[in-house]
Amino acid sequence: MNVPFSHLLIIAFLLFLMGLASILVRRNVIRVLIGVEIMLNAAGLVLVGSSALWNKVDGQLFAVFLMAIEAAEVALALALVIYLRRRKGTLNINAFNEMRG
Amino acid sequence: MATVVFYILAILALLGTYLCVTRSNPVHAILYLVNVLFAVALMYYLLGAPLVAAWEVIVYAGAVMVLFVFIIMMLELTPDQEMSRVGWLRWGPTVLLAMVLFCTLVLFVAVDPETSRVIVDTYVAPKAFGYALFAKYPLAVQVISFHLFIAAIGAYYLGRGGGSRKRSREEGDE
Numbered sequence: 001m002n003v004p005f006s007h008l009l010i011i012a013f014l015l016f017l018m019g020l021a022s023i024l025v026r027r028n029v030i031r032v033l034i035g036v037e038i039m040l041n042a043a044g045l046v047l048v049g050s051s052a053l054w055n056k057v058d059g060q061l062f063a064v065f066l067m068a069i070e071a072a073e074v075a076l077a078l079a080l081v082i083y084l085r086r087r088k089g090t091l092n093i094n095a096f097n098e099m100r101g
Numbered sequence: 102m103a104t105v106v107f108y109i110l111a112i113l114a115l116l117g118t119y120l121c122v123t124r125s126n127p128v129h130a131i132l133y134l135v136n137v138l139f140a141v142a143l144m145y146y147l148l149g150a151p152l153v154a155a156w157e158v159i160v161y162a163g164a165v166m167v168l169f170v171f172i173i174m175m176l177e178l179t180p181d182q183e184m185s186r187v188g189w190l191r192w193g194p195t196v197l198l199a200m201v202l203f204c205t206l207v208l209f210v211a212v213d214p215e216t217s218r219v220i221v222d223t224y225v226a227p228k229a230f231g232y233a234l235f236a237k238y239p240l241a242v243q244v245i246s247f248h249l250f251i252a253a254i255g256a257y258y259l260g261r262g263g264g265s266r267k268r269s270r271e272e273g274d275e
Contacts, residue, residue, distance in 0.1 A: 001147060002104040006216040011111045013206050015118055017199050022122045024195040030127055030173060034134060037165070038118055041141055044157075052148040052223045053215070057233040060150045060225060064234070067153075067160050068245045072252035074165050078172045079259040085176055 008049040015042035029081050029091045033074070040070050103222070107147050114140040125180040127173045131166055138162040149223035152230050 015038055022035030044063045051059025081091065088095050114137050121133035142157040210216045235242065 001107065001220055001222050003107055003220050004217055005220060006210045007111075008220070009206060009210065009216060011115065013202065014115055017202065018115075018118045018122050020198060020202075021195050024198075025191050028127070028178075030169070030178065031130070034121065034130060034169070037134065037161075038121070038137070041138070041161075044153075045141060045144065048145050048148050048150050048153060049220065051150065051225075052220050053218060055223055057225050057230060058237075060153050060230060061234055061238060063145075063150070063153050064156060065238075065241060065245055067156060069248060071160055071165060072249045074168060075256045076252050076259070078168060079256040081172060082176070083259045091176070091178070 005049065005053050009046065012042040012045045012049070015039075015045065027093050029084070029093055029096075032093060033077055033081070036073075036077075037070070040066060103147055107144060110140045110144050110147070113137075114144070127178050127180070128170065131169050131173065134169075135162050135166050138166070148220065149225055151224070152227045 019035040019038030019042065022038065023032050026032060026035065044066050047059045047063040047066065049059075051057065051063075084096060085091055117133045117137040117140065121130045121137060124130045124133065138157060138161045142154040142162070145151075145154040145157055
């Protein structure tokens with residue numbers, strides 16, 4: 001392995017950017033969730049990379065915590081997607097812009 | 102050798118993410134994302150985190166992506182053609198945030214000498230990893246366990262039919 005840390009940061013930045021674009025540009029709830037997945041992956045890559053750079057195990061532990069929290073988020077978010085689809089019959093995110101219960 | 106493999110995996114991950122974001126069919130997007138996750142898992146392995154790499158494959162590519170595919174097929178999503186008519190009103194904030202992030206990255210790389218350091222070969226054995234996890238962060242493990250538990254309750258509540266209030270309203274509509 002002979003990779004400078006800055007290259008890892010650039011790779012993670014590009015991944016994060018594409019996830020961000022997916023969230024902000026797409027109007028389908030599922031695509032927004034996919035964007036969140038991509039962004040969390042980029043964050044995990046930086047965590048593991050910094051763990052390797054400084055020879056500490058903490059970064060890997062945080063990557064695992066990130067994974068667990070992300071699994072919980074996906075379970076809830078997909079349940080919400082089904083709920084919203086049942087309610088409004090669409091997955092366009094513009095249909096869910098009111099907070100009326 | 103490992104360096105070349107790392108860059109190949111990085112290109113694979115970036116290409117897969119690009120395809121995942123741009124494809125109109127959600128199932129294709131998910132399958133490209135699975136490819137990306139495998140590439141990222143191998144990058145984790147090369148960065149000296151074999152256990153995290155295994156969990157990336159098991160949890161992300163195994164469980165989460167299957168859940169996504171299941172939901173997409175259950176809802177019978179059709180391919181969306183929205184990318185062709187995306188205007189500047191939507192791209193504006195994205196480009197602005199990307200510029201800010203890019204400036205931050207360039208500043209960080211230019212200012213901090215640590216970023217030019219080379220990542221050497223490291224390897225964290227699963228034993229050391231597990232010991233650090235349960236000896237150093239026991240509270241975090243418990244908090245995340247509660248988090249998963251509460252998320253399971255919430256998912257059950259939402260999937261049950263949205264509570265009695267909504268059900269009575271639907272019956273009233275009919």
